[in-house]
Amino acid sequence: TQLLEQSPQFLSIQEGENLTVYCNSSSVFSSLQWYRQEPGEGPVLLVTVVTGGEVKKLKRLTFQFGDARKDSSLHITAAQPGDTGLYLCAGVKGNKLVFGAGTILRVKS
Amino acid sequence: NAGVTQTPKFRVLKTGQSMTLLCAQDMNHEYMYWYRQDPGMGLRLIHYSVGEGTTAKGEVPDGYNVSRLKKQNFLLGLESAAPSQTSVYFCASKNYGTSGGPNNEQFFGPGTRLTVL
Numbered sequence: 001t002q003l004l005e006q007s008p009q010f011l012s013i014q015e016g017e018n019l020t021v022y023c024n025s026s027s028v029f030s031s032l033q034w035y036r037q038e039p040g041e042g043p044v045l046l047v048t049v050v051t052g053g054e055v056k057k058l059k060r061l062t063f064q065f066g067d068a069r070k071d072s073s074l075h076i077t078a079a080q081p082g083d084t085g086l087y088l089c090a091g092v093k094g095n096k097l098v099f100g101a102g103t104i105l106r107v108k109s
Numbered sequence: 110n111a112g113v114t115q116t117p118k119f120r121v122l123k124t125g126q127s128m129t130l131l132c133a134q135d136m137n138h139e140y141m142y143w144y145r146q147d148p149g150m151g152l153r154l155i156h157y158s159v160g161e162g163t164t165a166k167g168e169v170p171d172g173y174n175v176s177r178l179k180k181q182n183f184l185l186g187l188e189s190a191a192p193s194q195t196s197v198y199f200c201a202s203k204n205y206g207t208s209g210g211p212n213n214e215q216f217f218g219p220g221t222r223l224t225v226l
Contacts, residue, residue: 009149031213042113042199042217043152088151092213095140095159095203096167099151 003027004091006100013079014108021074021103023089030092032065032072037086037102048092079107110135113218115200121224122190130185130221132200140203141183142167142215143175145196152199158183190225197222 005024013019023032031050035043047056049065049072056063060083062075072089084107090097116131132141139160144152154167158177172194174186183202187194201215 004151006151033214040219042201042219044217045214048213090152095213096142096154096157097152097215099144099153101149101151 003098004089004100006089006103008103009101010104010106012106012108015080016078017107019076019079019105021087021089021105022071023073023100024071025091026070027091027093027098028069029098030069030094032069033090033092033097034063034072034074035088035090037088039085043086043088076105079105081107081109083107112136113200113202113216115198115218115221117221118219119222121226122187123226124191126190127186127188128190128223129187130198130200130223132183132185132202132218133181134183134200134202134216135181136202136204136216137180138202138216139180139205141177142201142203143173143183143185144199144201145169145194146199146220147196155185155198190223192225195223195225 033048034046037043047063052067052069054065060077064073086102088102089100113134142157143155153169156175158164161180164175176184198221200218203215
């Protein structure tokens with residue numbers, strides 16, 4: 001059972017375009033994390049959002065946590081080829097993570 | 110620091126064979142995890158450990174066993190491999206901390222790609 005639904009599953013865009021990835025759940029999480037994974041490597045943490053309504057910015061990436069702490073979004077401004085990868089959201093439940101299925105992002109130059 | 114390392118990187122097994130995957134971390138982390146990653150399904154938790162000598166089942170534990178005899182090592186065993194266990198396996202570790210705090214980041218190894226024929 002996938003507790004976290006990510007959309008879209010796959011995104012192919014041109015360099016310079018903006019995009020948003022969504023992560024939705026019917027469950028409430030104490031916090032939510034976003035990871036990025038490159039081929040042949042393990043996921044690496046980008047950000048943790050903790051408070052409902054919280055917005056965090058990491059250069060061209062903006063992360064938002066829903067008011068009810070059930071959903072989150074990742075917005076990338078002016079995407080670059082270096083942003084290509086698999087983006088995973090993960091809900092924190094105690095000391096465990098529940099992962100979404102991921103969004104494969106391909107940015108073409 | 111090497112972080113989290115996994116051995117081996119690749120392995121091919123025949124149905125019914127057994128093997129052990131080794132995970133080692135040099136960050137003195139309390140928690141360690143084993144996940145499997147399959148296309149379109151994200152990462153699913155197999156087993157985890159909250160400290161030396163302790164283990165617990167995750168979301169998909171059937172067909173796997175684990176041991177944490179030393180704090181820095183977490184072993185994942187397949188007693189009788191099946192084609193359904195073909196996957197990429199990731200180990201992760203985490204420091205002790207509250208769920209929303211800065212110590213809740215999981216650090217992942219590079220993965221082991223396992224094929225069961």
